[in-house]
Amino acid sequence: MQKASGKETYLITNTLNCLPFLLDGHSVLIDLRNESSVAGRIDATGTDGFMNxxxxxxxxxDRYGLQYPFEQFMVRPRMIRQIHLPAHLDAESAIRDWLDHGRKPIRKAPQQRKGKMTFKEKRAKQKHIEVLNEISKNQK
Incomplete structure (x- = not known):
């Protein structure tokens, strides 16, 4: 496996680009910008932090309702309009668990850094928690 770049790691940590990794193995429906859709099971080994x-x-x-099966299908981030999450999955709690229990390394680097979190990592984690609290407050 290839090591994730710094920008890729930043996007996974600070945006909703973490969802494909949380949905690994789940079936999803993705609406595309050209009025077509694709449904399938997410494979996190081929997914990256840029939302591919x-x-x-x-x-x-397709837009006419005709269906074409594929063994594998790659969706580029530019084509994604909407991702329909499975009904049984609570995205908010999944993201909270991911933040609270420490995210799993997306791609293992040759060396794992040990020690305290950096200021940037602490600030990013705090921002995630604030956004999730705001979402919870708005849902009530």
Whole structure:
């Protein structure tokens, strides 16, 4: 496996680009910008922090409703309009668990850094928690 770049790690940590990694193995429906859709199971090994999503056992549905099966399908971030999350999954709690229990390394680097979190990491984690609290407050 390839090591994640600094920008990729930043995007995964500070944006919702972490969702494809949280949805690894789940079936999702992705609406595309060209009025078509694709449904399939997310494979996190082919997914990256730039929101390129790799689907397995996918079905492409064109704007006329015709379906085309694919063993593998790659969705580029520019084409994504919306990702429909599975009904049984609570995205807020999944992100909270990911933040609280420490995220799993997306791609293992040759050396794992040990020690305290840096100021930037602490600030990013605090910002995530503030956003999640605001979402919870707005839902009530």
């Amino acid at each position: 999503i790799h689907l397995i056992d996918a079905v492409f549905i």
